Amino acid sequence: MDSSTRVDLHIHTVASDGTWTPAETVAAVRAAGIGLFAVTDHDSAASVALTARLAAEAGLGFLSGVEISVTLAGHLFHVLGYGIDPEGRSLRRILDANTALMEEVDHDSIKRLAAAGLPISYAEFCAYDYDPGRGGWKSLYYLIDKGLCTGVGDFFAELFNAKRGIVFPEFSHPAEAIAAIKEAGGVPILAHPGSDFHGPAIEETLDLFAAEAIEGVECFHLCHDAATTRRAVEWCDLHNLLITGGSDCHGGFVPARRLGVPELRLGQLRLGKLADSLTGFSEGGG
Structure with a gap:
């Protein structure tokens, strides 16, 4: 796998709020010319095992993943866990x-x-x-x-x-999700810190998570403009953190979030030890 390999590390399936099955996800990834991808369903790892097997059969690079809802300072955030064992006990409990x-x-x-x-x-x-x-x-x-x-x-x-009078529930503190991800052998990554979905702007979000044991940031995301992406990358450089990115594609559920957009190459990311968790890739896979 070289630096020009196309990458999308944030995709949802029917295990949460996406429309694609694992088989449909793999087919779409392959058709898009993406060589490395991850399934990161909201508070579910139910699609991971089957997607991993199908990705390997298709010769695609795959990272097991999950996106966990957390609450910090009264705001809802998401923490991505990559390279996880989907059957980890603490992870299962929090999901x-x-x-x-x-x-x-x-x-x-x-x-x-x-x-x-x-x-x-x-x-x-x-x-x-x-x-x-x-x-x-x-x-x-x-x-x-x-x-x-x-x-x-x-x-x-x-x-x-x-x-x-209808609001999202109070989820666990990020520290609990991060600990569960690590216990499952995974790496915790702060998802899309520049998204206005959370409430705070990117600087406040980064400040809030500076004290948490995250190991990287999803710097590249459809909701990030160039300035936001640049700021997130700078913050990762400053703190020596991993850099990831993805489309946040939900299949047909959120049409604006298209697979492979933003278009990312492996050379733009910093995966560090996550590279050891890759499965299924062959030179013919993308």
């Missing part, structure tokens, strides 16, 4: 706990919206048959199918928001 928290808030949000007079029913929601292949999550598609929103944008703008 199961986060999944339970999100399921709880999913149900609570429907109860609150029903109580506010929206033409929905909690009993109907419980019986609603959600197809994970659509991407996203159950409450989103229930409300879409009821005609109350059209997608993620107005879901958060009009329905799932603090004005209605």
